[in-house]
Amino acid sequence: MALRVSLYYTEFTGDNVALKNRKPNVLVIDDAYCVRQSLQFILRDTCNVLLAPGALEGQFFLSTHQIDIVLLDIRLRSTDGIRLLSEIKQTYPYIEIIMITAHASLETIRKAIRFGACDYLIKPFDKNELMSVIKNALIQREHALGIKNELDMLNESTLYLEHLIRNAEDTMMNSSKNNMTAMLLNIDSRDGYTWSHAKRVTKLSLLIAEKMGVTDEQTQWLKCSASLHDIGKLHIDTDILKKESKLTDHEYEIMKRHPEEGVKIIRPLPFLKIAVPAIRHHHERYDGQGYPFGLQGKEIPFKARILAVADAVDSMMNSPVRQNPCAVERVERELQGNSGSQFDPEIVDVVIRCKLLSFF
Ligand SMILES: [Fe+2]
Ligand SMILES: [Fe+2]
Numbered sequence: 001m002a003l004r005v006s007l008y009y010t011e012f013t014g015d016n017v018a019l020k021n022r023k024p025n026v027l028v029i030d031d032a033y034c035v036r037q038s039l040q041f042i043l044r045d046t047c048n049v050l051l052a053p054g055a056l057e058g059q060f061f062l063s064t065h066q067i068d069i070v071l072l073d074i075r076l077r078s079t080d081g082i083r084l085l086s087e088i089k090q091t092y093p094y095i096e097i098i099m100i101t102a103h104a105s106l107e108t109i110r111k112a113i114r115f116g117a118c119d120y121l122i123k124p125f126d127k128n129e130l131m132s133v134i135k136n137a138l139i140q141r142e143h144a145l146g147i148k149n150e151l152d153m154l155n156e157s158t159l160y161l162e163h164l165i166r167n168a169e170d171t172m173m174n175s176s177k178n179n180m181t182a183m184l185l186n187i188d189s190r191d192g193y194t195w196s197h198a199k200r201v202t203k204l205s206l207l208i209a210e211k212m213g214v215t216d217e218q219t220q221w222l223k224c225s226a227s228l229h230d231i232g233k234l235h236i237d238t239d240i241l242k243k244e245s246k247l248t249d250h251e252y253e254i255m256k257r258h259p260e261e262g263v264k265i266i267r268p269l270p271f272l273k274i275a276v277p278a279i280r281h282h283h284e285r286y287d288g289q290g291y292p293f294g295l296q297g298k299e300i301p302f303k304a305r306i307l308a309v310a311d312a313v314d315s316m317m318n319s320p321v322r323q324n325p326c327a328v329e330r331v332e333r334e335l336q337g338n339s340g341s342q343f344d345p346e347i348v349d350v351v352i353r354c355k356l357l358s359f360f
Contacts, residue, residue, distance in 0.1 A: 023048050024138055025065055029058035029084070030073040030100060035123065039071060042127050043134070054078040062088065067095055069137050071121070074101040074108060082111055089116035094144050096137040100125075169271060176269050180228055183265070187233045191241040193320050194230050200318065200360070202226035204310035205303075207356045208347060212306075222303050225278035229307055232262030232279070244321050256291045259283055278303035282311055287341045297344075305344040309335065309351060312342070313360065328357045 026047040028039045036051045043049050050065060052058035055078050061067065070088060074081040085097055099112045102123040109120050118140050119133045188195035205226040209219050233241060236258055240251045247255060262279045266272040281295060281304035288296030290308075300308075316326040316334060326334065332352055339348040351357065 024068040025050065026069045026071065026134070027052060027058060027061050027065070027067045028071045029053075029055065029076070030071070031077045032073070035073070035100070038125070039130075042125070042130055046131075047134070055084050058084070058088075062092060062095075067092070068141055069134060070095055070097045071100055072097055072117075074099050074112065074120075075103070082108075082115055085112060085117055086115045094141065094148055096141045096144075098133055098137055172269075173271060176272070180231065180266075183231055183234050184227075187230070187241070190238045191233070191320075193318075194233055197314055197318065198227050198230060200314045201229065201307065201310045204313060204356065204360050205306050207354075207359060208306050208310065208350055211350045211354045211356070212347070218303075221274050222278070222306065224272065225275040225303055226307055226310065228262065228266060228272075228275060229279050229282050229311065230258060230262065231265050232258035232260065234265060235261040256283070259292055277301035278307055280304070282307040284308065285342045286344050290342075300344075305347055309343050309347045313351075313357065317360075331357060 024047050026043055027050045028036050029052045030036050030039075031053050033053070036053070040049045040051060047069075050061045050067070052061055054076060058070070058072075062070075072081055072085055072088075076084065081099065081101075085099065088095065088097060093116075096118045097116065099109070099117045099120040100123060101108065101120065112120060118137050121130060121133055184195050184198055202223055205222055206219060209222050214222065236255060240247065240255055243251065259280050259282060263276050266275060266279065278301055280292065281300050284290035284293065284295045284300045284304060285308070286297060286300070286305070288294050290300075313331055313335070316322070316331045317328075318325060335343060335348045335351060339345045
């Protein structure tokens with residue numbers, strides 16, 4: 001019998017589908033006893049038939065058996081058949097559902113198809129029509145499961161590729177991190193300050209970010225930007241870096257290049273692109289009088305505004321060129337005095353209110 005051959009086609013375990021001969025499992029959900037019995041009688045030679053008189057029993061079989069096809073009454077006493085159809089399709093999208101009804105209206109059938117039914121049968125059944133509808137539903141199911149398998153394999157390949165890319169990025173990041181550390185230490189060997197300065201600026205920046213509710217992911221990038229904010233000093237002459245007396249105008253102009261030089265150093269590393277704005281703009285001032293671009297207020301990237309405060313604090317408290325490092329109270333007064341001119345007032349407010357300098 002041709003039908004029998006086409007019916008024995010698919011087997012699946014969990015989500016994995018493998019071709020293997022077996023009888024398809026057909027679930028009949030209909031509250032009319034005679035309908036259930038007659039469907040079982042017709043299908044029993046070609047299918048494993050499970051009978052459910054209502055939605056609850058139907059859902060039970062769906063959760064405990066690997067159902068291929070559901071024959072579902074459109075008008076169940078216990079629930080609306082269309083709603084049940086929709087629920088089944090949401091949970092088991094690859095099960096084909098054939099609606100059965102004694103009162104077919106075009107609108108009801110359209111609705112059933114819209115909610116995912118693959119076909120419909122009108123009571124009383126014609127045996128040949130029933131078998132033909134079942135056969136078509138199984139072909140559709142086989143096709144859908146084939147597509148699902150391909151999609152699953154594609155997803156697996158994508159995940160694997162993403163994993164490889166992440167590993168490669170991690171390796172690249174680690175080796176770049178080592179290179180960056182070596183560069184910072186190189187500057188430090190010339191000015192005896194930049195390495196420890198970068199560490200303190202990073203610490204204070206993270207304290208500020210935490211109090212301002214910055215997300216974990218953003219905090220990671222702030223950490224990276226803060227660590228590298230002065231890396232451009234690598235391109236600044238040692239005499240200028242180490243000069244203890246006031247820089248001449250010309251020397252100061254050269255020193256002001258270090259944010260852009262820093263950007264040039266990290267630009268070849270695409271994964272550090274996100275750190276560029278903070279590095280480039282950490283010497284901007286809130287009133288627009290800073291460098292390199294004279295950005296003003298909120299035009300200055302948020303992470304750069306945090307860095308500007310942390311950078312100035314460390315410079316006041318620890319810079320080797322200062323004769324008298326400032327105490328916490330003096331630094332707080334300086335911050336307040338320059339709030340809104342040099343610094344973002346919200347950030348100054350957080351530093352003072354949360355007494356962050358006492359943790360610094
Ligand atoms: Fe700087
Ligand atoms: Fe700095």
